[in-house]
Amino acid sequence: MITCPVCKHSELDGTLFCSECGSRLWGDAFADETASFSLGRDLPRTETIGALVIPPQSVVTGITVRITGAAEPVQLSGKTEYMLGRADPKHDVIPDLDLGPYGGQHLGVSRRHASFAVTDTGLTVQDLGSTNGTQVNGRLLNPNERCPLKDGDEVRLGKLVLNIFPHLNFLSHRNSGYGNHPPSAHQ
Amino acid sequence: MQSAQDLYAYLGLKRTATPEDIRVTFRQTARRFHPDVNPDPQAHEEFKLLAQAYETLSDPLRRAQYDASFPADYRPLFSTVTVSSRGKLLRLPQPQIIYVLADISTQRLPTGPQPPLNLCLVIDRSTSMQGARLDQIKAAARQIVESLNESDIFSIVTFSDRAEVVLPAQPCANKPSIINKIGAIGAGGGTEILQGLLCGLLEIQRNISLRSVSHLILLTDGRTYGDEDDCLLLAMLAESDGITISGLGIGDEWNDAFMDTLTASTGGKSQYVASPAVVARLLSKQVRGLGDTLAKHVRLRTICDSGVKLKSAFRVAPDAQALAADNQPMSVGNLARQETISILFEFVVTATADEERPLARVWVIGDLLNRSQAKERLSIDLRLAQTDTPDNTPPHPNIVAALDKLTLYRLQEKAWADVEEGNIPRATQRLQTLASRLIATGQRELANIAINEATRLSQTRQLSAENRKRIKYGTRALIPPPKSTP
Structure with a gap:
């Protein structure tokens, strides 16, 4: 089917x-093909790395991802690296967060689009050489560039907008105020 | 009646085939249609036909007789081109859809003059027809009389609660007298289509011949109540006599679903006449088309291989019309000169381990005009090579072009079905989807009608009969005739 x-x-x-x-x-x-359009190609590519705001001692235990258009946020936990993209079993691409069901293909999400990495210093996102690029708060990442994320940051994969809420170990998931009830304004 | 048929082509053989070739090929083919293997109700008949062909060709004496009786330069009446949505069938464990577009045409040129017509107009003269509608129909009828040849047989039946034969079937010799009779038709009474249909078919049946084209045109603006089933039965009888029925529905009150079923079962078509002013144009176009007929009563019989099911069949051209796939054979109408009958089949297929997957056999049967021995038949064997490698080449453009528009047509059909079920939100949503797709294909006017109808539906839970017909016949008209297949 x-x-x-x-x-x-x-x-x-x-x-x-x-x-x-x-x-x-x-x-x-x-x-099989990701829809291709010129999105943000004219945005300045800068080498500036965003400021780290996650306290160095804290440890990310999980991530709440709010996907525009989706009713419920998605929770990621249990790994140190999460691949974002569109599932394609034919080519053995099985992302940790499959954006296919959220219109990923039309919105220009590549099969292997980006990844989240949990490090000692916090959470980062890296573009995996996607067709339409990854933006963090409106800044287009270079291919394979790694960019730190702070609470509520907007990550765009092609035209698909995500808001990211890391769970930090010194705050309980529920007390963070984001985990289950992320803010609705995310644009 | 003996029918002209190339037995070699039927078995998939060359004329030079050796007895061994014939034996092997027959065994392979017969296995597909053996009643123990193939559950298709048509399979048994096919098996018998194959056995008969084999009997002739496997016996040296009979084969020689057949060869002698059969012209060496025989060219079948029908030529067909088929394309399928996939070049190869991917071996999937689950059933999959394969579309096949079959274009049927003829290379033969007409010999002699145009075939005589055996035409009957069945005119609704109920009270609602009074005024412009009946006036325009009468004008159109006069125009037809003027255009007919003297050898054409013409008759006119009017009906309201009862039917009257205004003009008994006769050659169109005394035109002024016929035109006088048309002038005397007046309106009054209800709408009982059965009465009119019955009378009209009886007039046609007096003059059925192999050489003429028999056609009944029903003109109505209303609904018939309670006699629909009998009408459909009459249409089936008409079909078996090779009479095609077409319908012109005037205004918004007539029952288009009924008219579609009635006409489609004979290979005819229904048309929507929004304004009486266009009746004459539509009618004369139809009658002109009949004169170009080369083969009449063309029908298709599809016998699926086991593991294959015919899900739907749709006549893409000459007039877009859904065909009843479970009703074999399917009548597809007349084949006119320089015209193509184009049928889109939708099969549900389960792949096999074999190199090739036979899908079905399709018989094209028709009556060639101007021939005493009229029946011509051709069988097409639909088969696909199978593969394990997924193939991403796009499907054949002709299939895409046909399906693209057919999908729009089906979308509106579903919206009306939703309304019947009382599911207004779903119907509204479907009309909105339809509107956005119509905009995408540049059909702004139709899209606007769909949007208006969606709004009306969500606010009032009611449809406008006029817009419903405009959307139905408007989307149907988008379904493109086939481009020449390379």
């Missing part, structure tokens, strides 16, 4: 148009 990227209706393999919403189920808008 294949799933319509727009309305999530299931269709038999080989179906060319979704019977529920008429969306195309083949070719570059669907199958």
Whole structure:
């Protein structure tokens, strides 16, 4: 079975148009290629690394990711590195956070787009050489550039907007005020 | 009736085939349609036909007789081009969809003059037709009479609660007298289509011949109540006589779903006449088209291989129309000169371990006009090579072009079905989706109608009968005729 990227209706393999919403189920808008558009190519690429605001002693125990358009935030925990992208079992790409179900393909998210890394000094994001780039608070990262993240930072993968809320060990998950109830203004 | 058929082509053989070739090929093919293997209800019949062909070709004496009787330069009436959505079938464990677009045309040129028509107009003269509608129809009927040849047989039936034969079937010799009779038609009464249909078909049946094209045109503006099923039964009888029925629905009150089923079962079509002023144009176009007929009563019989199911069939051209896939054979109408009948099949296929996957056999059967021995048949064997490597080449553009627009048409059908079920939010959403897709294809006017209808629906839970028909026939008209297949 294949799933319509727009309305999530299931269709038999080989179906060319979704019977529920008429969306195309083949070719570059669907199958393997990431939609490509010139997004933020004119933004200045700077070498400036953002200030570290996470206290050096604190340890990140998990991450709450709020995805624009999604009803519930996603929780990531238990690893020191999380890959973000679109699942493609055919090419053995299984991201820790699969953005395919959130319209990732249309929004220009690559199969291997970016990664979060938990280090002793806090949380960082790295662009993995994605088609449409990664932005942190409006600044376009260079391919493979690593950028620290602080609470509430906006990360854009292509056109998909995420807000990141690290869980720090000296604050309990619930008391952080973000974990389960991230702020709704994220744009 | 003996029918012209190339038995070699049928079995997939060359004329020079050795007895061993014939035996091996027959065994392979017959296995596909053996009733123990193939659950398709048509398979048994196909198996018998194969066995008969084999009987002829496997016996040296009978083969020689057949060869002698069959012209060496025989060219089948029908030529077909088929393309499928995938060049190869990917071996998936689960069932998958394969689309096949079959273009049926003929290379033969007409011999002799145009075939005579055997035409009946069945005119609704109920009270609601009074005024412009009936006036325009009468004007259109007069125009048709003027355009007919003297050898054409013409009849007119009117109906309200009862039916009257205004003009019994006769050659179109005395045109002034016919035109006088048309002038005397007046409005009054209800709408009982069955009465009119029955009378009209009886008039046509008096003059059915192999050489003429029999056609009934139903013009109505209303709904018939309670006799729909009998009408459909009559249409099936008409189909078996090779009579096509087309319908012109005037205004917004007539039942388009009924008219579609009625006409489609005979290979005809229904049309929406928004304004009476265009009746004459549509009618004369139809009648002109009938004169170009080369083969009539063209029908398709599809026998699926085991593990294959025909999910749907749609006539893309000459007139877009859904076909009843479970009703075999499917009538697809007349084949006109320089025209292509284009059918889009949707199969559900389970792959096999073999190198090749046979999908189905499709018989194209039709009656060639101007021939005493009329029936012509051609079988197409649909098969695909199978592969384990996913193939990302885009599907054939002709299939995409047809499906792209067909999807829009089906979207609106689903919206109306939602309304019938009482699911207004879903219907509204579907109309909005349809509108955005229509905008994307540049159909602003239709898109606007869809948006208005979506708004009306969410506010009043009611549809406008007019807009519903405009959207239905508007999206249907977008379905493109086939481009020449390379």
